Amino acid sequence: MRGLYGEPLGVDFSHSLAAGLRARLRDHPPEAMARVTLLVNTTRLARRVEAALMAGGPTLLPRIRLVSDLASLLPPGAAPGATVGPLALRLRLTRLVATLLRAAPDLSPVAAAFDLAGSLADLLAEMEEEGLSSDGLDCIDVGDLSRHWEQSRQFLRIATDWLDGAGDLTPAGENALALQTLLTHWGQTPPADPVIVAGSTASRAPTRRLIEAVLDLPQGAVVLPGLDTDMPEPAWQDLVAGDGPGRQDHPQFRLAALLATRGVTRAEVPRWEDTPPVAPDRNRLVSLALRPAPATDAWREEGPALDGLEEACASITLLEAPSPGAEAAAIACGLRDALHRGVRSALITPDRTLARQVGAQLGRWGIVPDDSAGRPLNQSAPGRLMLHVAQMRGRRPEAEALSILLEHPLTHSGGDRADHLAHARALEVGLLRREPLPFPTAEAVMAWVDDPSTALTPDDWSEWLCGLLDRLAADPPTATLAEHATRHLNLVEYLAGGRTAVPGPLWDGDAGRAVHRIVRDLIANAPERGDAALDAREFARILQGLLSSEEVRDTHASNPDVMIWGAIEARARHADLVILGGLNDDVWPGQPAPDPWLNRAMRAACGLRLPERRVGLSAHDFQQAVSAPEIWLSRSLRGTEAETVPSRWLNRIEGLLGGIGPRGQAALRDMRDRGRAWLATAARLDMPDDRHPTRAAVRPGPVPPAGVALDRISVTGVETLIRDPYAIYARDILGLRAMPPLRQGPDGRVRGSAVHDAMERFTRATPGPLPNDAAERLRAAFERALEDGAPWPGARRLWLGRFGRVIPDFLVAEAARRARGTPLLIEGTGRLAFARPPFTLTARADRMDLRDDGVAIYDYKSGPPPSEAQQKHYAKQLLLEAMMVVEGAFPDLPFREVREVAYLQVGNRYAEMAPKDFGPDLINATRTGLIELMAHYADGAPFVARLAPDLLAYASDYDQLSRFGEWDDTIPAIRIPLARS
Known part of the structure; x- marks a missing residue:
């Protein structure tokens, strides 16, 4: 067990690693397995390898450690000292960043110090991993950049010097010191037992150093995952050609760079175990599709000659859903079908929202997927x-x-x-x-x-x-x-x-x-x-x-045959059906996290990792996942707000198949047809059951039973009765009231109440001619009304400012009103009974002034008053109050003659609106119309829902009760006679 090994794409890496290890130790005593040190890159891979080894029968287990945690491999007494924990380090950096933000408040608010400290901690850890000191920041030329980046560079020097001066060992520093101590120990006393590094692509500098050291050990071996053996050698060499950063966004770049450093070719890298790939034809197709952009001219030469193209695409389903919800529903149907067929299936996606939606869809069948990521x-x-x-x-x-x-x-x-x-x-x-x-x-x-x-x-x-x-x-x-x-x-x-x-x-x-x-x-x-x-x-x-x-993960109720994985788990785990979900370019690969400290040019200048590295790692995860026996390539054509862009890797596969001739076009068409079939299957789940047809509700026009009549109504309720009789039926006959909202905010209703309260306070305090300080008194009354009824400081200041602009115009008109009469009845109530039909009309008048020749009635409006047309047909409030005055419904008024009625708008502006041609004839016509209206319903007319709504967007508290939406305002109402229960 020495040297560099590789496992191709389409192989269950954990099982292959375990099988190869067992095969090499077959003729050794059982304790030989326990002497092996296996270094892997993730905890998941460690668990998978343990499970694979135990599945082969009774055995001792090797020492399995992570490549990022090497302190346990050091001899006694050689481990680094105590370190400052990640949280303590972040809080220290928070204090430092807060000092910076207070000195330069244009950078960011001080409240963002904790978040910025997290990104700063990640950057400082990366600098320690890559061996970059504060002096290395001097190589960054910020002459052509904005002042922000110069400030950032200066602050990074301060931060690194501050941490060095503190003398505490950070987690990244602990790992770096542990690695250096381990390599020094190995140089002095090389371990005689096998040491194997497996599953890593050598994407980080410490891991590359560890791999180099392991390969120099007497029994040191490195097993690379997902090595592309189909890519031609010239294209492979081109990945790391030249002195530049290379093709870091290519899935095989890190492996190619490691082999180039060792001076070996892929032909010189043997297999660790001989299990064949499950889909070799697809591996060749994907390898060609993912060639670097300057090398895609090879599509024309190699594409038409691809062997096994039909076989490669026969087990691919291309799902292009119209929305994220439709994508989740179709994926859930596919996972459910796989479970029914006895096939292990997995959804692989970096999109946690999609993963939660799929989990929710699976819940309709009682399926709880084994979600490796758990939930935050x-x-x-x-x-x-x-x-x-x-x-x-x-x-x-x-x-x-x-x-x-x-x-x-x-x-x-x-x-x-x-x-x-x-x-x-x-x-x-x-x-x-x-x-x-x-x-x-x-x-x-x-x-x-x-x-x-x-x-x-x-x-x-x-x-x-x-x-x-x-x-x-x-x-x-x-x-x-x-x-x-x-x-x-x-x-x-x-x-x-x-x-x-x-x-x-x-x-x-x-x-x-x-x-x-x-x-x-x-x-x-x-x-x-x-x-x-x-x-x-x-x-x-x-x-x-x-x-x-x-x-945190909930593992007690999950189904082990339906799994949801993150992208990195494609390296360690295996499934028969793999669905690659969310294949849009902002998900696979995801957008690089914004770095507030160094931009891309600054990172390249000082030798830190570039964003392309993360793209390359995500591409390698994709290439491994797409090599499963059966795969789905899934995306939504539109997100929640706009159309989406397909993932660059999916785009390449579609472009290759569509451009190599009829064979590829037919294969692409079949892939899409299979996806459409699953979308249709998912859509049928939400369609009504034909065996139990449902009918839309009718527009209701209930007729109360005999002996039940509308015997009481207010002057404001008359307008509701004209516009929406069903609301009067539900409120005044059925006795249903809408429950007030739990979330109370500064809306128009609150402002209107404050205006009425302020006017009442002011009018009661100044019943006669206006005093000289009327403006101050009116403003103070509005302030007190807001304090009592609007406990929102921001809204109070806004409304008070608007009201202050109205006060001068209002007081000019108010002085003229006071010259004609004196406010007598403020928020007064009146009742008027009618015999045929029998009902009582009630009113609460905002204000009635007493003149020498009669009464003037005013009503305050914080919003626009009703127009002349609305007053003629619907808004009868003031005319009804005038009729009640004439009929003696307000006993405190000495006169029954009404000389004036008007709406007073006291809102964003001041305005007055009075009915046209006001006089005794109009009052008498209003009385006649009211009696006819009430008699119409007393004689059995239906209370039609939304008979004459003010606007198309008019909303009633009883729209849900009347099932509005299942019918509209153009549908005739159905008369519904009711009987007593």
């Missing part, structure tokens, strides 16, 4: 609870956020959960949705509990809730990181414990333990950030970054 901690139950509480800290708790918090599955999980949910739902309906209460407090909760109408009494739960609200209200807006983390942890445990002191299952399970560990580590390492205070939002951002960077 911030999407787990304890992670979501931690982040939701973090978003609430440092600000007044909102009604919606509090309701979500109380219904979280871990809230009050340490006590009587059922009793807690009953209380929480009663609180939501009885208090949080009761207007206006956007920011609930402990005082409001106790007032609600003490209210006799709630039928509740103070108990442990209400005391616990008030304690929670008090803690949130008392939380200081700024504190040190340690104080924030400690208070946050205590608050979450109080929330989970409920009325007990035990946090219940909050920290149970893998996710709970991982979240608890992260928060405890944050508390322990918080002093590394320093004593500088931060606000709650910055702490929430730090917590979000930590929780989103780790993942």
